[in-house]
Amino acid sequence: MKARVVVTLKNGVLDPQGQAIEGSLSSLGFSGVAEVRQGKVFDLELDGTDVESARSQITAMCDKLLANTVIENYAIEISN
Template sequence: MKARIIVTLKTGVLDPQGKAIEGALKSFGLAGIDGVRQGKCFELEVAETDPAAARAKLTEACEKLLANTVIENYHIDLA
């Protein structure tokens, strides 16, 4: 089963990279794009065929390694 995990910064955590990207977008004259926040996306394959079991395994992966839950949230999408 394929899965995609999105890791994003929690609200309130300063994201200097996001701000710099937003500044670069504005410098192209692309107005009307605000609140840019940079995150990470992981694409992976899970041997598990049961969605609930796969989700449990990926949750453990996020909690243990893929996200730093001090500053990041994660979202798991199963294909």
């Protein structure tokens, strides 16, 4: 089973990396970019076929390792 976890900064948390990218895009001549925020994506390949148990396992992985839940949100997509 494949799963994708997308980890993004919460609203209001400063994102200097995103701001740097925004500045670079502007220097490269791309206008009309109001904001850039960078996040992380994890593509997981899991054994087993039970979607619900996979989702609860991945939620635990996010809380323990993949995301810093103080400043980051995460979203889990599971595809069979």
